[in-house]
Amino acid sequence: MTAIDPSVRYRRREQGLMFLLASPAVIVIVALVVIPVGWLMTQSFYDNGFTFEHYRRIFTEDVYWRSFTLTFRIALIVTVMTLILGYPVAYAAAHVKRPWDVLILSFVILPFWTSVLVRAYAWLVLLQRTGVTNQMLEGLGLITEPLALVHNELGTIIATVHILLPFMVLPLYSTMQKIPRELMLAGASLGGGPLHSFLRIFLPLSLPGVVAGLTLVFVLTLGFYITPELLGGGRTIMISMVVSRNVELYNEWGAASAVGVVLLVAVLAIFMAVGRIIPLDKMLGQK
């Protein structure tokens, strides 16, 4: 037997201890995430034996296909809307003097820490037929008939954009804050107009934040459940609702699992693709 270098032995013991310390948390995650999700995966290929039947169904039957396209369309709209609304807000927060930046950021963060249910309720109150928005528009004489603002796709989108806007603004802000002001001044001193400097200097430098925000918002929308369920009026059936209905109403575990697996694969694929550009932990750290 060869003698083991004491420092190697120490390092091994150290690693063993660290593994031991992490293990309770790891056990919880394995028991409540890895095993349940792994079980869903096997279930999606199972129906009295190995089968592709569930996948064949969800890719050919109209109900599933409609839900997939609807979900991706909503995710796309929500992502674009959060970028359009969020970019100027992040830009303003990164450029105004104190205390205005604190004020802007607290407007972004306050709703962030409000329950999604509370906000869904508020949007129901604001958007329903006899709701505040319709009353105001009628009062101003802009409309004669109340607009259908909720219990449809529009209501779902309005509330979802609201819930996910902070996930766009915060990564944008933290990227923009690190862009040196001098670069823009240098651009101006070399004769570039404000728009030119913005497009050629600021915008490209803010792209990592844009990518992080787009990814987070898109992926989170794909899995959204509460807003379409409460504000969609039973017609905006997003993927997660298909999963839950198959389990709750029809006891169709095979189909529910297969839809869930497709959703999970889509989410992981997006994270991995973007993870090649921006490290994943950096993206999640924004939360």
Place this chain on the structure above:
Amino acid sequence: MKQPLLPRLLFGAFVGLVLIYLILPLLIIVPMSFSATRFLTFPPPALSLRWYAEYFGNPNWMQATRMSALIGILTVIIATPLGTAAAYAISNSQTKLMRSLHMMLMLPLIVPIIIIAIGIFFIYAKLGLIQTLTGLVLANVMLGLPYVITSVVAGLQSFDKTQEMVARSLGMNRFRAFLTVTLPQIKASVFAGGIFAFISAIDETIIALFVSGGQYQTLTKRMFTALRDEIDPTIASISTLLTAASFILVLLATSGQKRMP
């Protein structure tokens, strides 16, 4: 760099409108909760505490509130030490294994919650954990771990590890060295992580929809059901109280972090 006035005004107006959109739901809930009528008119025709009385006088709402609070507290008590131990291990070990474990511990933030929810629903059905306190607390510990770990790993990054080494070289065992030297210096991030785990447990709705019920129904499940069936103004009073509570907690968490050296 001076820019022309008009574009700046337009830009400012746009940002202002987005900020109003962000804050609007919060602005609407508080007056609604003090409204004297059942109808959702704004501004409310008369003020009253009717909906608060309705909430505090209803044993079902109270039971659900107590249940949610209990789940939140138990979640923090379990998730905080587990997450802190894991965070300590993550920041003390650079092995490949630990990096993949770290990734794995973040899974609750990555995997869509509905998938976790039906998976847990199935496993719990097998184990008889549906509509039990144990089942609800365990699920919330799982959801809270990433928050504790992220917060404590960040805290440990700015902590000088040689201090703990010194304490150990002076004869303290590792656990005591951690408790007396390291923990006091990262306590703000541990505290913040615990509060985020608490808020996440109080807010959790989707898993509760599947596995809570009966005596063990959470506040969020009751609210969700109430919202799906009809708009009950009692929700406005609960929402106001919930929002106030989570703001106070977030303020506590962040002010603790600011005091860190």
